[in-house]
Amino acid sequence: MEEDTMATTAIYISELGKNLKKITDDVVNYDDYVIITKPKNRNVVLMSEKEFNSWKETLYLLETEANRAALDESIPQAEAEHEN
Structure with a gap:
C-alpha cells in the first residue's frame, strides 16, 4: 500500500x-x-465514510422503478449537454 x-x-x-x-x-x-x-x-x-455514503445514495436512487427510469432518461440528456 x-x-x-x-x-x-x-x-x-x-x-x-x-x-x-x-x-x-x-x-x-x-x-x-x-x-x-x-x-x-x-x-x-x-x-471510507465518504465511499460508504456514496454507495448508500446510489442504492437509494436505484431503489424504485420510477427513480431508475428517471435516471435512465436523464443520463443521455446530461451526456448530450456535456458534449455541447
Missing part, C-alpha cells in the same frame, strides 16, 4: 491491528476499500 493509488487488497484480521493507522489512512486518502479476511469466510469490508 505504498503506491500513489491503493489497489484493492485483502488482509488477515490478525494483521489489521499492526497496520490499522496506515490502512485506514490509505482507505480514506484513496477512496478504496480493504477486505478483512476472517475465519470461516466471515469477511468484512473496510471503506
